[in-house]
Amino acid sequence: MSIGENIDKIKSNIDLIKKEKGLDYPITLIAVSKTVDEEKVMEAYEHGQRDFGENKVQELTKKESSLNNLEDINFHMIGYLQSNKVKYLVNTAKLIHSLDRKSLIKEMEKRGRNEDFIFNCLIQVNLAKEKSKSGIYIEDLEELLILIENSNYVKVKGLMMIAPFYEDVEKVRPLFRDMKKIYDELRTREFKNIEMKYLSMGMSHDYKVAVEEGSNMVRIGTDIFGKRVYV
Structure with a gap:
């Protein structure tokens, strides 16, 4: 299948779930384009895809620079972000999905x-407390929220989670469900600089379960661009 056909299939699957579950809110598809060349990004763009996710700052800025003639293309930083790379995301990343610590704020x-620039972010929560993944533990979230409320150049637009990989995707459903409860609880509270607009969870392997449990933003790479070899 072509990249365009893959996108259509994913959107069709999401629409079917929305219909079955009676969901009336939009769900944003992030095409994870890490290691994918600009030609394939353009193929997805020409099929109507506008949001792309990158794991590495250098790759994000390179693609943003070469494709910045496309005014409506959006690049998201979805990987672990080192503090010394923050400066490169000024005016390049629409949304940073991996805010998870005080030093980054x-x-x-x-x-x-210095640049008169607002960083729009999602807080990455490591709900499963996996040592191999970044993200703040839930018991430390409140302290981070306080620091964000006292910020001037950091705005939080929601939460992000990377679920553990299980062959049986049903095993991860309780985590998605718990994450949605946390998101919903935060939506009931009044904050400065913080709104719960996006709940970003679900990737190629488990996005259907994530959408069923309330995700409104999914990050999909393999099911769009195919398997890739990482070096």
């Missing part, structure tokens, strides 16, 4: 003040 504040 402090660096964003510094760069934002």
